[in-house]
Amino acid sequence: MRVIIQPDGDTIAALVAESIVDLVNEKPNAVLGFATGSSPLGIYRELIKAYREGRVSFKDAWGFQLDEYVGLPADHPELYRNVINRDIESQVDFAEGRVHAPNGNSEDLQSAGDEYDAMIADAGGVDFQILGIGTDGHIAFNEPGSSFTQGTHVETLTPQTREDNARFFGGDISRVPTHCLTQGLGTIMEARKVALVATGEGKAEAIAELIEGPVSARWPATILQHHPDATVLIDEAAASKLEMQDFYRFAWENRLPWQTV
Numbered sequence: 001m002r003v004i005i006q007p008d009g010d011t012i013a014a015l016v017a018e019s020i021v022d023l024v025n026e027k028p029n030a031v032l033g034f035a036t037g038s039s040p041l042g043i044y045r046e047l048i049k050a051y052r053e054g055r056v057s058f059k060d061a062w063g064f065q066l067d068e069y070v071g072l073p074a075d076h077p078e079l080y081r082n083v084i085n086r087d088i089e090s091q092v093d094f095a096e097g098r099v100h101a102p103n104g105n106s107e108d109l110q111s112a113g114d115e116y117d118a119m120i121a122d123a124g125g126v127d128f129q130i131l132g133i134g135t136d137g138h139i140a141f142n143e144p145g146s147s148f149t150q151g152t153h154v155e156t157l158t159p160q161t162r163e164d165n166a167r168f169f170g171g172d173i174s175r176v177p178t179h180c181l182t183q184g185l186g187t188i189m190e191a192r193k194v195a196l197v198a199t200g201e202g203k204a205e206a207i208a209e210l211i212e213g214p215v216s217a218r219w220p221a222t223i224l225q226h227h228p229d230a231t232v233l234i235d236e237a238a239a240s241k242l243e244m245q246d247f248y249r250f251a252w253e254n255r256l257p258w259q260t261v
């Protein structure tokens with residue numbers, strides 16, 4: 001795992017976005033994995049900027065979202081499909097039908113999950129997966145106790161996650177869905193490259209577990225310790241509980257030319 005500690009979220013966003021721009025310029029039909037939440041918003045802003053400046057085009061690229069709430073109406077502003085459409089898809093030049101999310105309104109959610117994994121595989125597999133992390137250590141919506149090998153499946157959201165996400169639902173936890181359809185940790189581990197971004201003290205415990213804790217279903221993100229190409233990008237506050245933070249800074253400052261996000 002590469003650990004990159006930066007002063008702020010904007011610097012982190014610029015680093016991740018540059019890596020994605022380079023990838024899409026090299027491989028125009030790249031498959032990008034999109035995360036929701038506030039953490040990736042800076043990355044999307046940088047990608048939109050690069051597109052507007054003519055430095056990248058997404059017309060042949062693919063996008064697959066990590067997860068979706070179960071049971072939100074199609075026009076709900078917090079349906080993750082609408083969030084990603086608003087925050088990135090509609091602001092760049094993705095071709096029609098190239099950005100997908102699990103169908104959280106399917107009558108048969110597990111079949112929808114299986115079909116979603118098959119669609120990702122048909123597109124060639126995810127080349128670059130953007131990830132945030134929940135305060136309880138979830139990635140996508142894989143809550144504590146999740147299987148390390150599962151594909152896209154239904155999860156029950158923890159009270160902690162629903163409380164954290166209530167801010168998107170007028171601060172009212174009762175309006176936050178109880179279930180979701182999420183890429184499993186098995187799906188995420190198949191991505192060729194993953195970049196997890198986190199800022200703020202609220203993420204410090206989850207980040208310490210992710211990087212320095214034992215691999216455990218209690219902190220699902222810890223499975224990334226087994227990923228061959230994972231980068232964790234954090235600000236000083238999110239890094240504050242890491243025992244080896246000085247070493248991570250040294251390693252990044254003294255990186256070799258090919259060592260990037």
Ligand SMILES: N[C@@H]1[C@@H](O)[C@H](O)[C@@H](COP(=O)(O)O)O[C@@H]1O
Pocket residue numbers: 035036037038039040066067131132133134135138139140141161165
């Ligand atoms: N399903 C999403 C996750 O993919 C995201 O990583 C997490 C953290 O969100 P934020 O970046 O807003 O802290 O929120 C949601 O639960």
